[in-house]
Amino acid sequence: VEVPSNKLDRRVLTLWWLTAGASAVVIVVGASIGVPVAELPVAISVIVSAAVVIAAGVGPYLRYRRWRYEIRERDLLLSRGALFHVVTLIPFDRIQFVETHQGPLDRLFRLTSLVVYTAAGRAGQIPGLDVSEAEELREELSKVVGAQTV
Amino acid sequence: LWEHRPSDTQRLHPAAVAVWILELAGRSILGLIALIAVSRRWAFFLVVLLAIGAIGSFVRYLRFSYRLEGNALTLQGGLLNTWRRVIPLSRIQSVDVVQKLRHRLFGVVELRIQAAGGRETEGTLVALRPEEGEALRTLLLSGAGSPSRPDVQVPPLARMSPGKLLLAGVTGGRVAVIAVLLGYLEDVVSDDALRRAFERVGGAGRATILVVIGVVAIFLLVSLLISIVATLLVYWDFAIWREGDRITITRGLLEKRRAVVPLRRLQAVRMDQNLLRLAFGLASLKAVTAAYSGGSEEERETSVLLPVGRRDQALRLATELVGAPADELVARLEPAPARALAPRLALGVVIGLAAGVVGLVAIGTAGALAFLVLPVGALLGLLSWRALGHAIDNRHAVLRSGILVRRTLFVPLANLQHLALTSTPVQLVLGLATVKVAIPRAWGRATDLARDRAAERFDLLAGEMTSRSGQAGGQLLQ
Numbered sequence: 001v002e003v004p005s006n007k008l009d010r011r012v013l014t015l016w017w018l019t020a021g022a023s024a025v026v027i028v029v030g031a032s033i034g035v036p037v038a039e040l041p042v043a044i045s046v047i048v049s050a051a052v053v054i055a056a057g058v059g060p061y062l063r064y065r066r067w068r069y070e071i072r073e074r075d076l077l078l079s080r081g082a083l084f085h086v087v088t089l090i091p092f093d094r095i096q097f098v099e100t101h102q103g104p105l106d107r108l109f110r111l112t113s114l115v116v117y118t119a120a121g122r123a124g125q126i127p128g129l130d131v132s133e134a135e136e137l138r139e140e141l142s143k144v145v146g147a148q149t150v
Numbered sequence: 151l152w153e154h155r156p157s158d159t160q161r162l163h164p165a166a167v168a169v170w171i172l173e174l175a176g177r178s179i180l181g182l183i184a185l186i187a188v189s190r191r192w193a194f195f196l197v198v199l200l201a202i203g204a205i206g207s208f209v210r211y212l213r214f215s216y217r218l219e220g221n222a223l224t225l226q227g228g229l230l231n232t233w234r235r236v237i238p239l240s241r242i243q244s245v246d247v248v249q250k251l252r253h254r255l256f257g258v259v260e261l262r263i264q265a266a267g268g269r270e271t272e273g274t275l276v277a278l279r280p281e282e283g284e285a286l287r288t289l290l291l292s293g294a295g296s297p298s299r300p301d302v303q304v305p306p307l308a309r310m311s312p313g314k315l316l317l318a319g320v321t322g323g324r325v326a327v328i329a330v331l332l333g334y335l336e337d338v339v340s341d342d343a344l345r346r347a348f349e350r351v352g353g354a355g356r357a358t359i360l361v362v363i364g365v366v367a368i369f370l371l372v373s374l375l376i377s378i379v380a381t382l383l384v385y386w387d388f389a390i391w392r393e394g395d396r397i398t399i400t401r402g403l404l405e406k407r408r409a410v411v412p413l414r415r416l417q418a419v420r421m422d423q424n425l426l427r428l429a430f431g432l433a434s435l436k437a438v439t440a441a442y443s444g445g446s447e448e449e450r451e452t453s454v455l456l457p458v459g460r461r462d463q464a465l466r467l468a469t470e471l472v473g474a475p476a477d478e479l480v481a482r483l484e485p486a487p488a489r490a491l492a493p494r495l496a497l498g499v500v501i502g503l504a505a506g507v508v509g510l511v512a513i514g515t516a517g518a519l520a521f522l523v524l525p526v527g528a529l530l531g532l533l534s535w536r537a538l539g540h541a542i543d544n545r546h547a548v549l550r551s552g553i554l555v556r557r558t559l560f561v562p563l564a565n566l567q568h569l570a571l572t573s574t575p576v577q578l579v580l581g582l583a584t585v586k587v588a589i590p591r592a593w594g595r596a597t598d599l600a601r602d603r604a605a606e607r608f609d610l611l612a613g614e615m616t617s618r619s620g621q622a623g624g625q626l627l628q
Contacts, residue, residue, distance in 0.1 A: 001571060001605045074616040085578065087571040087608070091616045094567045120567035120588035 004070030012128025016060035024056035165256035318458035319378030483539030490598035498527025540596035
């Protein structure tokens with residue numbers, strides 16, 4: 001198993017930090033309010049808050065560092081997962097269709113996800129590609145897919 | 151046989167009205183009984199409801215029509231909301247001829263049409279004359295392969311006698327599995343320890359325990375009986391044929407069914423052995439097809455290729471259907487490394503210890519019985535480890551796993567869609583990894599291989615997939 005060569009766009013790390021940070025803030029606020037309201041022990045509140053903050057800081061970074069993708073000669077290879085490692089291989093001639101996907105936050109960062117489907121369903125997703133890069137990839141993939149299935 | 155020209159617009163058999171009314175009555179019967187039990191006056195509403203149902207069914211019959219034209223079947227109907235559905239013949243996966251009790255009363259059959267990509271039946275023709283049903287089935291499937299002969303001349307690949315079905319029912323239920331597990335457990339825990347534990351609990355009241363044991367025994371017996379009866383009803387007169395490039399399955403006592411699955415739609419076959427069947431060298435065989443892996447009971451029954459048989463019979467059938475040398479591959483299955491046993495045992499022990507401690511704290515001395523979970527957990531861990539195995543030749547992969555039911559999946563490599571190589575944190579620490587293969591609507595797993603071996607297998611499969619042109623992807627969903 002080779003390691004794919006391309007990393008995700010750097011902006012996606014910021015995006016991940018943002019979303020993880022937002023949920024961390026919600027949980028920390030909840031844990032703090034829980035102390036006077038629900039008689040939550042202070043120690044537990046502190047431990048939970050610290051764990052969430054650390055996870056929100058380190059998790060996205062590890063995830064970003066592990067994420068790699070590469071469009072090779074005959075297949076698409078993805079490698080990801082901070083704790084749970086996953087390597088996915090999708091041969092071009094099994095691809096049914098390719099789509100690009102952009103959520104509201106993605107739009108803010110000018111990012112796009114590329115989703116690839118085979119007959120077995122959603123086979124893989126590359127999050128955090130630059131918009132133009134994603135379009136290019138989609139066209140490129142659609143071309144090789146079309147060339148081999150006809 | 152086919153009186154009208156196929157391109158004519160056709161109506162259902164008039165018995166459809168009665169079949170719909172009976173279906174409606176069957177569905178609402180509990181509610182109706184409840185209504186009558188509450189008050190006799192409600193019986194009036196019953197009459198009204200039935201009348202409405204009857205009128206509705208009659209209108210539905212008048213409005214419903216179907217037409218086989220060119221390369222598509224068109225169904226239409228509806229009074230206020232008219233609908234029209236066009237099913238291209240090339241998309242049809244299988245056509246089932248169903249005869250439930252309500253159809254038998256009028257001597258008609260129901261045709262159910264399944265298409266690729268659809269989760270449910272795409273089209274239902276609720277009442278047709280049996281000859282008409284057969285003829286239409288043949289026409290519908292003519293787009294899916296070579297023409298089939300309605301009269302099956304070739305000998306069946308497998309057939310189930312009543313005795314065999316009884317065997318399937320007795321060994322099929324969960325009860326049997328529990329019994330075997332208790333048997334295993336007896337080997338692990340000494341009789342003395344059990345007796346002492348029971349005596350200690352006995353102080354709490356022998357009568358109560360007897361009642362509990364009695365209730366459990368009756369429950370087990372009843373579920374065993376239900377399992378047997380259900381098996382007999384569903385699989386009565388079961389037979390499976392291969393006619394050219396498709397398989398035909400007939401079965402059923404009250405409800406006669408005939409299912410046809412083109413062989414190229416068969417993505418994989420799976421041999422299942424629960425603990426009891428494993429001990430007696432028995433197995434069942436199931437089909438994994440793109441259309442038939444939905445959730446409903448009916449679909450699961452239809453996917454059964456062999457309700458029960460000797461293991462070698464199941465393997466022969468698998469060989470015939472997916473072209474893999476099944477017995478040879480199974481003999482070559484590569485076991486998981488010994489270190490894969492550790493986390494499985496640990497999980498069982500941890501759960502057992504936790505249950506015991508909770509039992510002690512919550513109930514007292516008698517709660518110590520909960521420690522019995524510990525050997526059961528460890529045993530299940532051992533069983534799940536022993537089940538692991540995989541083998542790959544240049545055309546097929548065989549993947550085996552399972553705890554209470556040992557599942558052996560036979561997949562032609564041509565049907566693989568994509569691959570994954572995964573490691574959980576525990577696997578990373580132990581230097582293990584899992585290779586997962588995706589086929590339409592299912593995953594196959596070679597769990598807990600040594601990491602290097604897993605990477606090797608991943609590369610091998612990747613090479614096989616990219617070197618041959620894709621037969622599966624384009625063909626299935628066009």
